[in-house]
Amino acid sequence: MNLIQVHVWRGGAKGAFQSFEVPRHASQTVLDVVTHIQRTLDATLAYRYACRVGMCGSCAMTVNGVARWTCRTHVDKVVKNDQIEIAPLRNLPVIRDLVTDMREFFDKWARAKGSFESDRTRQDDFAVLPPEDENRKQVDAAIECIGCGVCYSACDVVAWNPDYLGPAALNRAWTLVKDERDTAGVARLRAIAGDAGCHACHTHLSCTERCPKQLSPTASIAGLKRAVALAALRGEL
Amino acid sequence: MSTRAQTLLWMAQRVSAAVLALCVVVHLATMIYAVRGGLTAVEILARTRGSIAWLLFYMLFVLATVVHLPIGLRAVLGEWLGWRSPSRDAALLLFAAVLAWIGMRAVLGVFL
Structure with a gap:
């Protein structure tokens, strides 16, 4: 044998x-x-x-x-x-x-405001988000995360900076930033900006290389950097 | 330091990097052009002394370096040495001031 x-x-x-x-x-x-x-x-x-x-x-x-x-x-x-x-x-x-122990990994999702926030109620009609909508396409590209922690484990920045939210939490935040139904807005951008947030990413791409779902948290983080920069320029941050 | 300030630092580093990319290309091209007939102090000073264009160019170069370097070093100190306290920012501010001083001194040295 x-x-x-x-x-x-x-x-x-x-x-x-x-x-x-x-x-x-x-x-x-x-x-x-x-x-x-x-x-x-x-x-x-x-x-x-x-x-x-x-x-x-x-x-x-x-x-x-x-x-x-x-x-x-x-x-x-x-x-x-x-x-x-x-x-x-x-x-x-x-x-x-x-x-x-995955607690810190998932606590960081919460810190990144990784839960959907809405002002709609069950009395409201369905929100219509057509598949060809540009924002929805970006959400679709990042939404299939299964929370396995592979990206977090592969990330050197997490190893060097224990406060860093990590690729998975930031990827989750990005799917909500691009979700037109979500209402967290600038509050979420504040949560994911700065030294412990998207700006700590060095674009090593380890998360993107290792993600078993072939997602690109790196692209999501780059999107967050752009969104935060725009908010800062508008004086909203 | 506030999240907004950290974001602005990141933006300043990106902008200064773009400026540096341009400055380094111009600087290297000038060096390659300048050494063709041998490099002498007289030749360098003949080009830079009294030239407002070179003065402004090298002042921009120094300014971009003063902005870019301490912000990058801030991340290196935080990640490699775990130095994240406010004393890090104070030290880097001092470092930026020293960079500005020696950089501007050199620029004025070849202008005046």
Whole structure:
């Protein structure tokens, strides 16, 4: 039987890699590998997953040094010399083994005013946003984020500046800035501007390169920079 | 520092970068042209001394540098050294003043 050597992070912030031998199968994903270890080799291994089909965003890990969604990452794509190294996501506190604490990641969505605000009620008619509307096109291009944290883990600015809101929260804010129904307006721009916001982005594009949904948080952040600059020039900021 | 001030700093850095891009091209082109027949102080001073155009150009160059450099350094100090307290901005303001002083001194040195 074809085996692969899998080196898995064990412990919290301090710990070490533990090696396992896992049988290799056709179309096997990295999540399959971790699940095999937990179910047959070491039941104490902690990891997180839910949907297994790339929708929930809960299974992201660092595979061979690169943040990836493990449920849609085939072993064939990442294995090197029959070896794989699996670690928790970077830039987030490790709870245990492969499980990170995502609180700060999602708290930053709230800090970036990442929730829809509206003055409409259920008595109002539907807002009509045609697919060809330019603002809607920009929302559509950024809306499919599953909140996996891969971009946040890949971002060097997050590593250097812990207050930085990060690509996912800013991308979310951008979808709301361009949403004509949203009423947060300048208050949201204030929330996402400055040293901890969009202006901290160095356009390294790591988030865009790593996003498993092929979104471009970098483009969203650039859009926010333009929107904030315009607001500042108008004296609204 | 307020979010608005941080935003204005970012805008100032972008604008000064555009100015610097132009200034550096002109400066490099002048250097390449000037060294063709050998570079001498006499030749440089003959071009710059009393020239209002060169005076204004190099004053703009210095001004763009004075704006651009401390803002960039502000990010470097914050990210690499974790220096984010107000003392960082005070130190950079002093740095900008020193840059302006030595830059303008050099510009006037070849004009007067």
